[in-house]
Amino acid sequence: MCGIIGIVSRSRQVASDMYYGLYGLQHRGKESAGMVTSECGEKCCFQGEMGEIPIVFSKKILERLSGNVGIAQNRYSTTSESSFENIQPIQGYWGGEEFWIAHNGNLINTEDLREYCLNKGRQPSADSDTAAIASLISLTSAFSFEQAVKKTIQKLRGAFSLVILYKDRIIVVRDSLGIRPLCLGKRKDGYIVASETCALHHMGATLIREIDPGEISVINRAGIKKYYHPSVTARKFCIFELIYFSRPDSIVLGRRVGDVQENMGRLLAQEHPAEADIVIPIPDSGNYGGWGFIEVSKIPNGQKAILRTHLISRTFIEAVQELRDQGVDLKFVILKEKVMGKRVVLIDDSVVRGTTQKRLVKWLRAAGAKEIHARIFSPPYMYPCYYGIDTYRVKDELIAKRNKGDIEKIRQELGLDSLEYLSLDLAIKAIIETPCVRKPCISLKPDNFCAACFNSRYPVKPSKIN
């Protein structure tokens, strides 16, 4: 999962805009960030570094990044390690001219693509799938750069939303299933593309539309032109974007993500009611679903019983379980007097390894909670994701997989009094039935989603499924 941005302005320097946009996408990746700018196709300026936005970009650096065209990325490593050479955007050359590329998603045929490049005598600049795409473009002969991009894309398998900076323009690409999000916004001085509408908001742009699955468009000072636009035959949008990844204020498929999660919480309360004294939505990922659950169940809101400190954020990616436990313990504090002697329902978006639930159960018991029930607004997370989410790396530790989907066994392992998950059918119904905040509404069918981490129906088959 990464965040990407592309911007073309007729009148402004774009570096500081992209800085705010990246801030808005920080939840999609915190390992590294980078941006590249260009002044009307003149030489490009690049800055990239490991770490979060304020560490990577100082005021002085932003002033050095001159130009009115630019692309940027926040990275959350998937295919390759988190390292300096994998920072994006990544540079390539086509026809003697430089181009830069930023990617959200993950390819499943990176090894084959690397081999193809090596056989043609070109070593990709890094081991990431994105570096392989850059090398492929460089190796592709065509009468125009856009044509080279289009030819390259036919070779890619997996999830890819791309922004590519070339001379005075940006080429925007989305894979034909539209697995990862990408949207187009407008400002008085030009166009902006971003992974999520929350970034458009921070850049002062308004949403025009989503980039269609399979679309290739070119943006320059004159405007945006769809270069290639196949009719959308299949849409397989990542359902987990709506459950967890995308920011609640973002608009995805015409719907506000927080509204979708609230609806999931409502349906969860109908499908799996609980008898309890308070409902605690686990902040922040459980908030909206929790509010929906509270509305339907009419159980009092126990939000005040848990405090989340925002100084700790990345408990999930720690390599050692002890550090992940410690991270969760630092992240959440239970206020004893608010739970003592009470029957508690915990609401969260998902259970992956089970770290969050286990630690909270421990602290709730220590604080004197009488019963602890968990209600999760997604199905058991059983299978790794190959399209850009780091559960790819967690595959052997998925608690639902380890317990073969047996909810009673998972409940026991987590130490809960009861545990229930929202069924996939209802999760999808919750999305489809959420009213659109934008017209015309994108009408959706149940098979418009990738839900492979729940049902193992991978829309692009990986060669080996773990």
Ligand code: 5GP
């Ligand atoms: P667990 O603690 O069970 O291992 O993970 C579940 C928690 O991590 C949930 O609160 C959820 O919000 C969050 N989560 C779910 N999927 C991901 C992911 O792919 N990456 C990160 N960083 N967190 C996740």
Ligand code: SF4
């Ligand atoms: Fe999203 Fe899961 Fe599909 Fe990955 S496998 S793209 S996380 S729904």
Ligand code: MG
């Ligand atoms: Mg969470």
